[in-house]
Amino acid sequence: MRDWLSQRAKLSPEDVALIFKNEQWTYAQLNESVHAVAGILHEKGINAGAHVGILLQNRPIYVVIIHALARLRAVTVPLNLRLKSNELSWQISQAECVFILCSNESKDRLSDLELKNLEMILVDSMGWPTVINRASNLETQPFLFDLEAVQGIYFTSGTTGRPKGAMLTFKNHLWSAMGSAYRLGHHSDDRWLLVLPLYHIGGQAVVFRACQYGITIVLQERFDAEDLYQALKMHQVSIVSLVPTMLQRLILSFDDDGVPEKLRCILLGGATAPQSLVDHCLARNIPIALTYGLTEAASQVATASPAQVRLNPGTVGKPLFSCELHIVRQGNTECQPYEVGEIVVTGETIMQGYFHAQEATETALFQGGLHTGDLGYLDESGNLWVVSRRTDLIISGGENVYPIEVENVLLSHPAVREACVVGIDDPEWGQRVYALVVKDALEVSEQELIAYCRKHLAAYKRPYMVHFLDQIPRTASGKILRNAAKEQLESIVAI
Amino acid sequence: MRDWLSQRAKLSPEDVALIFKNEQWTYAQLNESVHAVAGILHEKGINAGAHVGILLQNRPIYVVIIHALARLRAVTVPLNLRLKSNELSWQISQAECVFILCSNESKDRLSDLELKNLEMILVDSMGWPTVINRASNLETQPFLFDLEAVQGIYFTSGTTGRPKGAMLTFKNHLWSAMGSAYRLGHHSDDRWLLVLPLYHIGGQAVVFRACQYGITIVLQERFDAEDLYQALKMHQVSIVSLVPTMLQRLILSFDDDGVPEKLRCILLGGATAPQSLVDHCLARNIPIALTYGLTEAASQVATASPAQVRLNPGTVGKPLFSCELHIVRQGNTECQPYEVGEIVVTGETIMQGYFHAQEATETALFQGGLHTGDLGYLDESGNLWVVSRRTDLIISGGENVYPIEVENVLLSHPAVREACVVGIDDPEWGQRVYALVVKDALEVSEQELIAYCRKHLAAYKRPYMVHFLDQIPRTASGKILRNAAKEQLESIVAI
Numbered sequence: 003m004r005d006w007l008s009q010r011a012k013l014s015p016e017d018v019a020l021i022f023k024n025e026q027w028t029y030a031q032l033n034e035s036v037h038a039v040a041g042i043l044h045e046k047g048i049n050a051g052a053h054v055g056i057l058l059q060n061r062p063i064y065v066v067i068i069h070a071l072a073r074l075r076a077v078t079v080p081l082n083l084r085l086k087s088n089e090l091s092w093q094i095s096q097a098e099c100v101f102i103l104c105s106n107e108s109k110d111r112l113s114d115l116e117l118k119n120l121e122m123i124l125v126d127s128m129g130w131p132t133v134i135n136r137a138s139n140l141e142t143q144p145f146l147f148d149l150e151a152v153q154g155i156y157f158t159s160g161t162t163g164r165p166k167g168a169m170l171t172f173k174n175h176l177w178s179a180m181g182s183a184y185r186l187g188h189h190s191d192d193r194w195l196l197v198l199p200l201y202h203i204g205g206q207a208v209v210f211r212a213c214q215y216g217i218t219i220v221l222q223e224r225f226d227a228e229d230l231y232q233a234l235k236m237h238q239v240s241i242v243s244l245v246p247t248m249l250q251r252l253i254l255s256f257d258d259d260g261v262p263e264k265l266r267c268i269l270l271g272g273a274t275a276p277q278s279l280v281d282h283c284l285a286r287n288i289p290i291a292l293t294y295g296l297t298e299a300a301s302q303v304a305t306a307s308p309a310q311v312r313l314n315p316g317t318v319g320k321p322l323f324s325c326e327l328h329i330v331r332q333g334n335t336e337c338q339p340y341e342v343g344e345i346v347v348t349g350e351t352i353m354q355g356y357f358h359a360q361e362a363t364e365t366a367l368f369q370g371g372l373h374t375g376d377l378g379y380l381d382e383s384g385n386l387w388v389v390s391r392r393t394d395l396i397i398s399g400g401e402n403v404y405p406i407e408v409e410n411v412l413l414s415h416p417a418v419r420e421a422c423v424v425g426i427d428d429p430e431w432g433q434r435v436y437a438l439v440v441k442d443a444l445e446v447s448e449q450e451l452i453a454y455c456r457k458h459l460a461a462y463k464r465p466y467m468v469h470f471l472d473q474i475p476r477t478a479s480g481k482i483l484r485n486a487a488k489e490q491l492e493s494i495v496a497i
Numbered sequence: 498m499r500d501w502l503s504q505r506a507k508l509s510p511e512d513v514a515l516i517f518k519n520e521q522w523t524y525a526q527l528n529e530s531v532h533a534v535a536g537i538l539h540e541k542g543i544n545a546g547a548h549v550g551i552l553l554q555n556r557p558i559y560v561v562i563i564h565a566l567a568r569l570r571a572v573t574v575p576l577n578l579r580l581k582s583n584e585l586s587w588q589i590s591q592a593e594c595v596f597i598l599c600s601n602e603s604k605d606r607l608s609d610l611e612l613k614n615l616e617m618i619l620v621d622s623m624g625w626p627t628v629i630n631r632a633s634n635l636e637t638q639p640f641l642f643d644l645e646a647v648q649g650i651y652f653t654s655g656t657t658g659r660p661k662g663a664m665l666t667f668k669n670h671l672w673s674a675m676g677s678a679y680r681l682g683h684h685s686d687d688r689w690l691l692v693l694p695l696y697h698i699g700g701q702a703v704v705f706r707a708c709q710y711g712i713t714i715v716l717q718e719r720f721d722a723e724d725l726y727q728a729l730k731m732h733q734v735s736i737v738s739l740v741p742t743m744l745q746r747l748i749l750s751f752d753d754d755g756v757p758e759k760l761r762c763i764l765l766g767g768a769t770a771p772q773s774l775v776d777h778c779l780a781r782n783i784p785i786a787l788t789y790g791l792t793e794a795a796s797q798v799a800t801a802s803p804a805q806v807r808l809n810p811g812t813v814g815k816p817l818f819s820c821e822l823h824i825v826r827q828g829n830t831e832c833q834p835y836e837v838g839e840i841v842v843t844g845e846t847i848m849q850g851y852f853h854a855q856e857a858t859e860t861a862l863f864q865g866g867l868h869t870g871d872l873g874y875l876d877e878s879g880n881l882w883v884v885s886r887r888t889d890l891i892i893s894g895g896e897n898v899y900p901i902e903v904e905n906v907l908l909s910h911p912a913v914r915e916a917c918v919v920g921i922d923d924p925e926w927g928q929r930v931y932a933l934v935v936k937d938a939l940e941v942s943e944q945e946l947i948a949y950c951r952k953h954l955a956a957y958k959r960p961y962m963v964h965f966l967d968q969i970p971r972t973a974s975g976k977i978l979r980n981a982a983k984e985q986l987e988s989i990v991a992i
Contacts, residue, residue, distance in 0.1 A: 003845065009818060012815065013818065014815075183678060183679070183683060187685045188678060189684065214818060309685070320508045323505070326504075383510070
């Protein structure tokens with residue numbers, strides 16, 4: 003199949019592809035940019051199959067690079083900007099990146115990495131956007147996509163242990179876009195505001211959808227409620243993807259100045275939306291779509307459209323046309339309606355597997371389904387209700403925090419003997435990270451431990467509070483009783 | 498992939514799938530109907546791989562049967578209701594049908610066929626729709642579709658000789674639906690009126706699209722301008738597929754009573770729309786989309802949306818996202834913009850080939866493209882302008898007439914020595930069939946020959962006029978000069 007962007011540029015060259023601040027690019031201009039940038043990257047040695055890390059802010063060049071790497075048949079490895087050096091270093095080597103694209107702002111993050119055989123490319127030095135007319139040494143068009151090929155490796159916590167790289171193919175993105183359009187509708191004048199980070203699947207999926215549908219992306223560099231509200235109004239945005247924490251802050255503007263006229267869908271995902279937020283939106287006619295998605299399934303899996311949310315507030319709805327949902331209990335037998343079990347997803351959007359992690363892949367993918375580790379149930383109509391995300395996963399402000407990672411850092415401190423990390427519900431962040439710690443012989447303060455974590459972990463992963471105690475609740479066999487630990491912490495927080 | 502209808506019935510059971518006269522069926526009800534009917538057909542011996550002819554009017558049961566045969570993995574062979582016995586007999590045996598589904602009204606058409614090993618099933622005797630709750634001996638759900646499997650064999654004139662059966666796969670239909678949605682938009686409250694015969698690809702494509710998108714089909718049994726206008730209004734139809742001849746008659750109602758409020762797109766295909774019709778629609782704000790499609794490409798290939806028609810009246814627009822267009826001249830080299838050549842289509846919607854017609858398949862499909870035999874050019878923006886459909890093809894009221902078929906019937910008459918059949922432009926029908934005949938020793942009248950053709954050919958194929966002359970214009974090698982013959986006839990008609 004023809005390269006999606008060059009096909010789109012042929013079909014709607016004059017339509018606006020991308021708006022960022024006061025600038026905009028048509029599909030023809032975006033395609034020319036991508037051609038020039040792909041030429042530069044090719045000269046620097048990026049070829050088909052190369053794994054290329056991206057450590058960039060939400061900027062137009064990020065969108066250009068996503069398409070350029072696809073055109074070169076290189077594999078995109080988006081890296082979370084909030085990771086600490088050791089986390090970055092681990093992901094870069096785990097994904098076997100041979101190049102890394104960074105900016106003047108992000109390059110310092112790489113300075114103390116000890117990575118051999120890794121070439122750093124500074125995107126600010128490429129001269130974009132003035133390179134558009136530069137001769138390119140790329141092969142002549144048309145570029146073709148092999149739909150079965152891996153487009154990117156997306157790090158995700160998975161159900162256990164350290165982050166793993168989910169391999170998503172072009173086919174996964176194509177089917178995801180189709181399923182999303184059939185659920186949310188595709189209007190020819192749609193404009194999709196993208197404030198989710200492009201290093202998350204929820205951000206990247208919008209890039210591919212927009213290109214396939216031929217609609218406009220309104221890109222925001224970072225979340226600021228007032229800026230976002232103004233952008234929604236000024237650019238006549240019709241769809242925006244948000245995590246609940248963002249919407250919590252944004253609705254203050256809605257309350258003051260009304261819902262922007264053209265806004266027909268706020269796609270709310272990344273974490274379970276608090277019922278109070280859903281109720282507030284319904285009361286004020288704010289059109290929210292609730293969605294359940296996973297990196298391993300190329301973003302949206304189930305989605306309740308705004309009309310469906312009004313009928314049945316709280317459910318994340320039915321699976322997309324391209325997916326199926328099953329709720330299973332132990333032994334992989336199907337649950338009855340309302341019976342809670344593990345959410346299993348099948349369909350054409352499921353990842354190829356985790357990169358170089360055969361065991362984790364076999365744990366996640368078997369009998370044709372993605373075993374999410376998330377708990378939920380289906381009602382008698384087949385609507386999905388998510389009970390809890392991956393048993394231990396903490397989702398704070400839309401970012402996934404896997405407790406074991408934080409616990410490992412705490413345990414690496416000489417004064418810590420035992421550690422248990424849990425997420426406690428928080429009205430603003432959805433959840434916040436809390437830690438229970440049993441001290442060893444040495445003395446240490448809460449502030450010291452938080453500072454220690456700040457040094458070794460992305461800011462959103464470090465504990466908001468550390469509580470010391472004599473004993474962490476465990477099973478007879480020594481396994482941490484996370485729910486008991488959580489209850490204990492909740493009672494402390496409540497005081 | 499899961500059977501589309503059972504997936505849709507899970508996702509939107511309460512949404513209306515089908516409206517016919519005063520009746521309607523939800524997706525859940527349609528799915529139950531299909532399950533019951535598939536069970537009956539299965540009991541009658543229809544299994545995976547069986548070729549099943551359908552000779553039915555546009556009725557709800559036709560829609561049910563399309564889905565039921567797909568569920569049984571049988572191959573649908575839609576048959577044109579207007580064919581004469583000998584034509585029917587040829588197509589049925591050519592497609593190797595082992596069953597044929599007909600109604601009380603259509604069964605007489607089969608009575609004088611001499612077909613061995615063909616079982617006739619009368620759909621009126623199946624008891625639908627009251628069979629819904631009948632126990633079915635079908636295997637348990639879910640039913641799965643193999644996207645690479647052949648869904649149907651659709652007879653089409655092809656570029657030469659007798660009709661050939663184009664094999665379309667589920668994948669072809671899936672990509673066609675996706676491409677159409679991205680071009681025309683998909684609104685969750687869309688209702689698509691279907692008056693095109695279900696035995697044509699343009700009709701059947703709507704059945705698959707509606708099911709994938711989850712929208713409503715408003716089915717009409719036959720074309721009647723006043724009935725159609727009332728149905729558009731009463732059922733709040735947003736999209737309707739028409740051939741130009743139908744729209745010519747319908748616009749009188751638009752002129753008198755206005756364009757129905759919800760109607761956002763009249764998809765006009767099957768034949769080139771006369772410029773006068775396009776101009777009339779533009780002047781009155783009638784939202785027409787002009788499309789170029791082929792049976793061999795699962796319907797739409799290029800489409801100009803109503804907005805694009807307003808900008809650039811006359812073009813059929815750009816290819817769908819799922820297709821590509823090339824204009825080639827002899828030797829398969831690509832033409833320049835505005836240079837007329839043969840239209841070649843590539844993409845995921847192209848048929849697998851013609852059934853049991855290897856030579857014709859090799860003529861149509863080579864170097865990865867469908868060589869349509871139609872002539873056209875691309876403007877500098879890549880919009881397609883169709884100059885003429887397959888060299889000799891006559892399109893009359895949206896039906897394809899291949900001259901050689903009519904000529905063969907004329908030549909079979911003892912009084913005819915030579916015959917040449919051409920299409921002459923007609924304001925109502927697009928084209929009408931005219932014949933030039935050189936008599937043999939015997940005497941024969943125009944009326945006798947027309948009556949003779951009426952006996953052996955579908956009504957739309959018989960000549961509207963037969964003109965006798967002494968010599969048919971031919972090349973030195975004896976090949977008919979069709980353009981010269983046409984000019985000669987045009988000058989006679991003009992008198």
